[in-house]
Amino acid sequence: MVGLSVGEKHFIRGGIAQDLRADGRRRLQFRAISVETGVIPQANGSARVRLGATEVIASVKAELGKPSILHPDKGKVSIFVDCSPTAAPMFEGRGSEEFSAELSVALQRCLLGGKSGAGAAIDLSSLIVVDGKVCWDLYIDGLVVSSDGNLLDALAAAIKVALSDTGIPKVNVSLSAATDEEPEVDVSDEEFLQFDTSSVPVIVTLTKVGKHYIVDATSEEESQMSSAVSVSVNRHGQICGLTKRGGAGLDPSVVFDMISVAKHVGQQFISVLDSEIAAAEAAE
Amino acid sequence: MEYVNLLTGFRVDGRRPNEMRQLKGEVGVVARADGSALFEMGNTRVIAAVYGPREVQNKGQQVNSKEALVRCEYRMADFSTGDRRRKPKGDRRSTEISLVIRQTMEASILTHLMPRSQIDIFVQVLQADAGTRAACINAATLALADAGIPMRDIVTSCSAGYLCSTPLLDLNYIEDSAGGPDVTVGILAKMDKVTLLQVTKYHELLLIAASFRTPLVLSSIHTNSITTILHTMCSLVKHFSCHLYPEGHCFL
Numbered sequence: 198m199v200g201l202s203v204g205e206k207h208f209i210r211g212g213i214a215q216d217l218r219a220d221g222r223r224r225l226q227f228r229a230i231s232v233e234t235g236v237i238p239q240a241n242g243s244a245r246v247r248l249g250a251t252e253v254i255a256s257v258k259a260e261l262g263k264p265s266i267l268h269p270d271k272g273k274v275s276i277f278v279d280c281s282p283t284a285a286p287m288f289e290g291r292g293s294e295e296f297s298a299e300l301s302v303a304l305q306r307c308l309l310g311g312k313s314g315a316g317a318a319i320d321l322s323s324l325i326v327v328d329g330k331v332c333w334d335l336y337i338d339g340l341v342v343s344s345d346g347n348l349l350d351a352l353a354a355a356i357k358v359a360l361s362d363t364g365i366p367k368v369n370v371s372l373s374a375a376t377d378e379e380p381e382v383d384v385s386d387e388e389f390l391q392f393d394t395s396s397v398p399v400i401v402t403l404t405k406v407g408k409h410y411i412v413d414a415t416s417e418e419e420s421q422m423s424s425a426v427s428v429s430v431n432r433h434g435q436i437c438g439l440t441k442r443g444g445a446g447l448d449p450s451v452v453f454d455m456i457s458v459a460k461h462v463g464q465q466f467i468s469v470l471d472s473e474i475a476a477a478e479a480a481e
Numbered sequence: 482m483e484y485v486n487l488l489t490g491f492r493v494d495g496r497r498p499n500e501m502r503q504l505k506g507e508v509g510v511v512a513r514a515d516g517s518a519l520f521e522m523g524n525t526r527v528i529a530a531v532y533g534p535r536e537v538q539n540k541g542q543q544v545n546s547k548e549a550l551v552r553c554e555y556r557m558a559d560f561s562t563g564d565r566r567r568k569p570k571g572d573r574r575s576t577e578i579s580l581v582i583r584q585t586m587e588a589s590i591l592t593h594l595m596p597r598s599q600i601d602i603f604v605q606v607l608q609a610d611a612g613t614r615a616a617c618i619n620a621a622t623l624a625l626a627d628a629g630i631p632m633r634d635i636v637t638s639c640s641a642g643y644l645c646s647t648p649l650l651d652l653n654y655i656e657d658s659a660g661g662p663d664v665t666v667g668i669l670a671k672m673d674k675v676t677l678l679q680v681t682k683y684h685e686l687l688l689i690a691a692s693f694r695t696p697l698v699l700s701s702i703h704t705n706s707i708t709t710i711l712h713t714m715c716s717l718v719k720h721f722s723c724h725l726y727p728e729g730h731c732f733l
Contacts, residue, residue, distance in 0.1 A: 236607075237560055237607065237608060238524065239561075239562075239608065249512075250512030250513055252510075252511070252512075254558075256558075256560035258565045260564075277559060277567065279558065281528075281556060281603070281605040282530075282554050282603040283514065283517065283529070283603045283604075283605045284511070285513070286532045286538075286601050286603070289601070290554065336559075336565050338559045338560045338565070340558050340559075340605075342528060343513060343514075344513065345512060345513055416513075
């Protein structure tokens with residue numbers, strides 16, 4: 198919970214109206230981002246992303262599983278988010294469940310596409326090992342370690358970086374004579390396949406405070422918001438998902454305006470993120 | 482399995498029996514917490530955050546209004562273990578460890594100086610490679626020092642076990658899952674007092690001629706070397722309780 202005095206609230210709102218926010222940023226400016234890969238050695242891929250005082254960790258683990266009967270030619274991906282109580286005392290015990298579920302669902306909506314797997318940011322057919330028998334199950338776990346607003350954008354960025362860090366072991370399958378038997382699978386521990394993460398979108402959340410909207414809001418700014426629209430944008434400027442939060446209603450024309458701004462800001466964010474990924478991989 | 486090489490005397494990960502894993506600590510990792518620390522013992526990595534002293538949030542939990550209420554929650558990340566699994570929150574193991582950490586830290590915090598207030602300690606395991614209990618206690622100590630909370634002394638903790646007729650310090654996951662007896666010791670560093678002692682498979686230890694004494698002494702000696710490291714770390718911490726409480730309740 199953020200406790201602000203009347204003066205502080207006025208200062209934050211006034212700053213946003215004048216395009217000079219409390220921390221010196223402009224309305225459509227992100228905080229400094231820092232990216233680190235390979236932070237969880239036990240995972241297939243992992244990343245830590247810091248956006249100002251917000252810090253999240255994403256990990257990708259791959260396990261061999263069975264494809265669903267409805268989609269025998271596709272692997273499975275699931276996203277779970279957990280908010281650690283270290284980030285805020287309100288996440289203690291079961292306090293984080295509702296919020297974590299909200300974040301998980303928003304990320305699933307933006308990254309995983311429809312139920313059939315069509316439109317997913319990750320090519321699900323690349324996860325298949327043997328059609329209808331063996332596939333990779335990707336478990337993407339997000340953990341919020343420190344929270345200072347804009348968790349959704351930070352989590353999406355962390356997942357994008359973690360996916361680009363992910364190596365899926367190469368698998369050799371020896372098909373037995375009887376087709377209904379379980380195929381023998383030999384998982385290589387030397388050769389890894391990399392993902393094509395170029396189409397994985399980022400999320401840009403536009404938070405409406407007063408008459409204006411801002412990107413990358415801090416907790417203090419979020420406490421003053423009337424509503425927020427999270428737009429996920431990929432490299433080609435396509436919109437992959439959209440979520441609106443907050444109680445107040447928005448004029449449809451504002452929504453369209455927000456989408457075009459988010460598209461523009463998102464592409465800038467992707468290029469910043471790409472250079473950060475390259476720097477993190479070079480450092481590793 | 483051979484946990485200690487008979488010829489060289491080295492362990493599976495190349496350590497000597499009385500050698501600790503590499504330690505690393507960092508304070509101030511969670512910007513919005515009052516105090517926070519990251520602590521690593523080899524591949525075990527935990528984050529601790531302290532909120533408080535602040536007003537008691539739930540008055541029903543306050544038992545004694547003359548002393549601060551200390552609370553603790555231990556949580557493991559879904560990705561912290563080798564095989565991924567989602568565990569329900571507040572399972573028995575987590576509850577037990579939360580309790581152990583709370584009791585250990587309560588023993589060192591000068592709770593009578595902060596009446597009608599509450600201190601929350603949250604520990605989050607990022608990677609579990611055995612010895613999370615000890616790592617959490619060390620991290621919690623650092624975080625409390627970072628928050629400037631007055632303490633009697635620094636609590637340091639370490640585990641030790643007994644495999645292949647050899648007492649081994651600071652077990653890793655392979656050694657921990659070997660099923661031998663092990664102890665976790667928490668020590669008030671300057672006062673040289675044991676505040677935490679947990680022994681599993683005590684009967685096996687009693688049967689072993691070397692007895693329970695060796696691993697205990699071993700881990701108590703080596704918590705002292707953790708102490709040195711924590712002291713160096715704490716001297717970097719900006720808020721000294723000495724400044725806050727000049728009448729001699731100093732933790733360094």
